[in-house]
Amino acid sequence: MSDLPSPPPLPRDLPLAINAKKTHVVRTFTVDDVPLTTCRVDPTGNWIVAAAENFHIYRWPLDGPQSARTILHGHNSWVRSFDFSHDGQWLYSGGYDDRIGIWPLSDPQPTPARMLVAHDGWVRWVRTSPDGRLLASCGNDNLLKLWDTSTWELVHVFKGHQRYPYAVIFHPDGKRLASFDLMGVIKEWDIASGKVTRQWEAKFMWGFDKKFRADMGGARDMRFSPDGKHLAVAGLTEVTNAFAGTHKPMVLVMDWETGEFKQKLKIDSRGMAWGIRFHPDGFLVGSGAPSGFLWFWKLDEEKPFHTFKLTGGGRALDLTPDGRQAAVAQTDRKLQVVQFTAQSA
């Protein structure tokens, strides 16, 4: 036996470098007959889940074939939002049937361990706390709620939004929540006291349609940067005809420490920004519909440095844990996995 050290890897064995401009599709999963509404990749990177315009949740092994699909039954309305326990053992689903589903994700055929009646009206968002002990939800009763993930007891109710809160997330410090409602109102909540500590009005992400007398706005996705310094919100701007969907996609980036609206990333086409993520390499990636695109921005630039055309409208996206891939839930019934590298030889 030789005691010689292993030789350095040859260039062909190294992982390909992240390069957003080289984004390409590596896998496509499909559902039978309806568009998808959302998707997530679990923290272990083993599973990918999606929901559709039916009452089902679909699960695939991230690296598996289409035929490995499992359908999870339990909701009796559309599912809008997912999150996971940090070990990836549990899937949490927020549904328009007012309930949160709690699923053993890795079971061969998961059935809900619990269907928690969480809100009086749609559950629009669920998000796990940084320590995994709490789940935040928001719904059409205009409330935010915190749930103990070990007992599923209600820990706290946050009242204050006058219109539907569309999304709620934890700040990475675990002490604060951020929420965004239909009217573009952003609130920061102190979890310990239950009080609103700061509030902003992002009116440019809301519009009142005078003809039809209707409000249009709300967050379609929200994310903190891993260091907690920035908040990104996906939605819309420049509403001119809410009922025809005449508005433009927008991603708002806030400096969370100063409260400044740092970037208003508007796309000059008709539609909505449905997904947003901070990539570990320092850029932002967003998805939009109905004309399906992925947009890539540098944090200090207003225009995307790259766009990637999807086969259908992009309604949600999520990154794999290593940041090399993203899943995109699309309007053309496809769940596409894209890779941010050059294609392998």
Add this chain to the structure above:
Amino acid sequence: MQRDHGCHRIDHSLSRRGFLATGATAGVACLATPAISRELEVKQKRVLQVYLQGGVSQLESWDPKPGTRYGGPFRAIPTSVPGMHISELLPHTAQRMHLLSIVRGINLKTNSHHDGRLFMEMGRRSGKFPYLGSVAAKYLMPTNAPLPGYLHVTTRGLTDYTNAFLDARYGQLKLAGPQAPPNLIRPKSVSAQAATRSRELLKRLNSRFSGRGGQKSFTDSYNASFEMAEKLMARRELFEGPAADKDLDRYGRHPFGRNCLLARTLLENGGTVVKVTHHGYDTHAENFNFHLEQLGEFDKSFCMLLDDLRDSGMLESTLVMVYSEFGRTPKINVRYGRDHWGTAWSIALGGQGITPGAIVGATNKEGTEVSEREVDGGHLFHTYLQALGIDSSAYHTLDGRSVPIGDPAKQAVQELLA
């Protein structure tokens, strides 16, 4: 379908027999004979039209298909009629479905706002015919009616020539909401005596103009406008003062709630046809979020109005219509919207002359086609009028010519008639 076979109200049958007798005697003569007018005045019949402008989604209201490909996210809930389910967006209405019936098999064969609206209002696919409201006003409005015959409460102005060839006094008068229409109060500088003299002079001038070959329709129209204005001026108290808090708590403080409250006031004070329009159902994008908001407003306000009509005893003499110009596509587009759809959709009816608690017609599993008892605007037009005791197969008489009231090729939906 379910029917209430216990309803044998004698006034309905009297009216229908009376009209039929008139038609048999006079051939194609005018229906509103003095005898029948007196009968109608004994118990005035009225119409309440609640128009959900833009096209309410049948799948989010009267014909839910939860769990199907195009069913959307909302669930179906049971109603006060065993076996009848409607959308969960209408929880208050669900508890009152024993007062209403649903027509689920409407096929207008048009997806145009304009054409659909005219078909639903005129009972004809094309041509210039009076709206249901104008026809009902002509044949139901008492001679001494304290209010204009056809009042339309709407926050938006759509151009409607509702009376067509009927007298201008049967045309709709639009009210922008519960606030008083402008200029209801006579200027202080004009005495009551001077106003009366001015009015008399105007009548004489109009009469002379018509007698000398001037277009009578012009003067009729002006006279009708003055008559309507005078009636409103005489009843301006209907628009004065804020609504009671207890009423606003029940009806809602939003414009539609206040407009429903005004509709109640108008019906209670002698209105013959009152139409309330609720805008905002043309949901090509975000259909589900918008229906959540819009039907949330509609449901409570409409039900409070329905309750008040029932409690005052007026419901049985008031035809209640909840309708649109069409429904919305089963297919959900990429903006979470539903588009125009006149092919298979629904309305709800109740009150005067309508069998309550019935479902007439059906659509297939995914709501893409009518599968049972297909009807259109022509059939419904006959149905509305016959529910009101008006012989829709008779004719309007107009300066020597006759025009069928309803489309002669269509008939009433008998299953709906009490």
